[in-house]
Amino acid sequence: MNVTISDLLDLSHTLAGDYLRQFQYPWEALDGIKDLILSLGSQLSPEEYSQPQEHVWVHKTAVVAPTAYLGAPCIIGPETEVRHCAFIRGSALVGAHCVVGNSVELKNVILFDNVQTPHYNYVGDSILGYKSHMGAGSITSNVKSDKTLVVVKGDTAIPTGRKKMGAILGDFVEVGCNSVLNPGTILGRHSSVYPTSCVRGVIPAHSIYKDKDHIVLRQDQ
Incomplete structure (x- = not known):
């Protein structure tokens, strides 16, 4: 069950x-995101980053719509676009060349470089790897309905000890429109999820998730 950081993520594509x-x-890593951002932000060059309010750092090449909300603490990386009515609640580290789209909500997240959350997404208590993409309307569900602690389930079950955990997307993951990633979902590198899916557990790298009974290896790997 390949669910370690080294299995999923290329760490050269994030300030984290x-x-x-x-x-x-x-x-x-989810518990420390707030403190991480505060530490990183204090070291950013004022020649490269503006600080529109306390503990909010925005790279001067980023484009932020005037209707977007940037809650502290957060970092918005180079050439990233934050669109109309995006709601960044706080504790969001957004990398370079990202898209945070119309009415997207981010909370306690790390978005690696080149991540796209372009349309009506909710991403909470989650990490999205390099060049991962959330289709329109797809969301991470970060609390179980019975409020019990999240368990990552694959070949074995790994207790996280967390009440709140959304999803971990490996590098180059594609999530189809209007899909729900249930608490504790792990998507391996280069995996894809069909639109309108309800996903839980660990999806192997280079897989296509069609439904819970049909998860197949990609033929183009």
Whole structure:
């Protein structure tokens, strides 16, 4: 069951690389995202980053719509676009060349470089790897309906000890429109999810998720 940080993520594509190297599993990093952003932000060059309010850092090449909300703490990376009515609640580290789209909500997340969340997405307590993409209306569900602690389920079950955990997307993951990634979902590198899917558990790298009974290896790997 390939669910470690090294299995899923290329750490050269995020400011959080050194921080993430401390951990074996990506969900172990979720508690420290706020403090990480505060630490990173204090070291950013004022020649490269503006600070529109306390503990909010925006690269001067980023484009932020005037209707977007940037809650502290957050970092918006180079050449990233934050579109109309995006709601960044806080504790969001957004990399370079990303898209945070219309009415998208982010909370306690790390978005690696070139991540796209372009249309009506909710991403909470999650990590999205390099060049991953959330289709329109797809969301991460980060709390179980019975409020019990999240368990990552694959070949074996790994307790996370967390009440809140959304999804971990490996590098180059594609999530189809209007899909729900249930708490504790792990999507391996280069995996794809069909539109309108309800996904839970661990999906292997280079797989296509059609439904829970039809998960097939890609033929183009």
